[in-house]
Amino acid sequence: MRPPIVEEGNAMRVKFGDCLIELVQGDITLQQVDAIVNAANSQLAGGGGVDGAIHRAAGPSVMEETDRRYPEGCPTGSAVASAAGHLPAKYIFHAVGPVWRGGTSGEPGHLRGACQRCLELAVEHECESIAFPAISTGVYGYPMDLAAQQSLECVRDFLQTHQQPKLVRFVLFSGGAFGAFARVLESMTDSH
Numbered sequence: 001m002r003p004p005i006v007e008e009g010n011a012m013r014v015k016f017g018d019c020l021i022e023l024v025q026g027d028i029t030l031q032q033v034d035a036i037v038n039a040a041n042s043q044l045a046g047g048g049g050v051d052g053a054i055h056r057a058a059g060p061s062v063m064e065e066t067d068r069r070y071p072e073g074c075p076t077g078s079a080v081a082s083a084a085g086h087l088p089a090k091y092i093f094h095a096v097g098p099v100w101r102g103g104t105s106g107e108p109g110h111l112r113g114a115c116q117r118c119l120e121l122a123v124e125h126e127c128e129s130i131a132f133p134a135i136s137t138g139v140y141g142y143p144m145d146l147a148a149q150q151s152l153e154c155v156r157d158f159l160q161t162h163q164q165p166k167l168v169r170f171v172l173f174s175g176g177a178f179g180a181f182a183r184v185l186e187s188m189t190d191s192h
């Protein structure tokens with residue numbers, strides 16, 4: 001049976017069992033969810049893009065915590081958790097996506113791995129809701145449509161197996177990113 005699709009403005013929701021995948025256009029630092037995902041680097045050294053925005057909004061306690069708990073950083077294709085400082089969320093999951101090198105250097109597996117580890121961390125930390133940015137699609141150069149495919153397939157497969165977290169939201173910064181994710185999510189509902 002096709003799951004219901006609800007679209008209003010730049011928001012789209014699709015139910016998978018008891019769980020919801022939601023796409024919105026906006027800023028991830030403002031999300032009222034249990035956990036937000038950061039697009040970090042493997043040194044957890046901070047940077048620009050969404051990483052810079054999250055650390056600026058959360059305050060210095062987050063970098064202090066990641067420096068203390070993860071002095072070795074985090075490998076590409078995985079993620080580590082911290083508290084969320086001044087943000088409305090309880091946790092930040094710092095995910096390290098791959099740098100795009102043409103697609104034949106294991107990029108899809110690494111993007112999926114980072115995404116899946118965030119979902120596992122959400123379950124381990126009893127998060128009912130989590131918000132992702134479009135990991136790797138900025139400085140790391142992953143093509144938006146291919147990133148949307150990997151990320152959404154990862155979430156759909158995880159929800160079908162685990163039935164949690166109850167809400168997985170992708171917060172897309174631009175209309176173009178929103179459109180790319182919406183096209184992929186819509187195509188998934190056809191084959192569901």
Ligand code: APR
Pocket residue numbers: 026027028029039040041045046047048049050051052053097133134135136137138139140141142171172173174177
């Ligand atoms: N909210 C949501 N999405 C955002 C925000 C924001 N506030 N700011 C930027 N984005 C979007 C970008 O438009 C892009 O689509 O997040 C996506 C990921 O882009 P980057 O932040 O450049 O992340 P990534 O491509 O994974 O590169 C990671 O960049 O900032 C450094 O330290 C980071 O070295 C790491 C690298």
